[in-house]
Amino acid sequence: MTQHEDIDLKRYIRNIPDFPKPGILFYDISTLMREPDAWQITMGRLARQIAPWEPDMLAAVESRGFLTAAPLADRLGCGMLMLRKPGKLPGATISHTYDLEYGSDTLQIQADAIKPGQRVVVMDDLLATGGTLAASVTLLQKAGANVVGASVLVELTGLGGRAKVDAPVKTLLSYDE
Ligand SMILES: O=P(O)(O)OC[C@H]1O[C@H](OP(=O)(O)OP(=O)(O)O)[C@H](O)[C@@H]1O
């Protein structure tokens, strides 16, 4: 459907200045998710972006990474796992602490989440400083994954975050302002 293929998804992403801290321009995907056609097109584009990596598993970064990874695992017929903030995952976990554009945080994975050598694609909504994706890749590698790629909806290219990520990064929407 040509009309769908041409749609500019940036029109659906709202910018909110000074959230959650002064000086941060927040890229809000809530307004994209509210539009069923635009959200479906987004999922289709993400599926085409990820499929060539032939993942066994998608690794979803809490919390907004969950929003795209769950429907994509269903579409691609692969498994998914969660990279969560501390204290949320039961059983043995592995942790990694990292810097954010606005603070710092820790992510955990279940120690038995990955079978050795499984092909894993990390998914998040947005790449800013790259701290989160870099930490995610490190965690997954520690857990035995072959991290074949990282997929985000939005990349803030001016922050140079992709250089920190030890995996190929694919993005649907880039912003350089
Ligand atoms: O590239 P970085 O500078 O690391 O920033 C990107 C991360 O920041 C946001 O998550 P946030 O920690 O705000 O958590 P949330 O998804 O639970 O809102 C976003 O969803 C990414 O995970």
Ligand SMILES: Nc1ncnc2[nH]cnc12
């Ligand atoms: N500017 C931003 N907008 C939305 N999510 C973010 N996560 C980190 N930086 C962000």
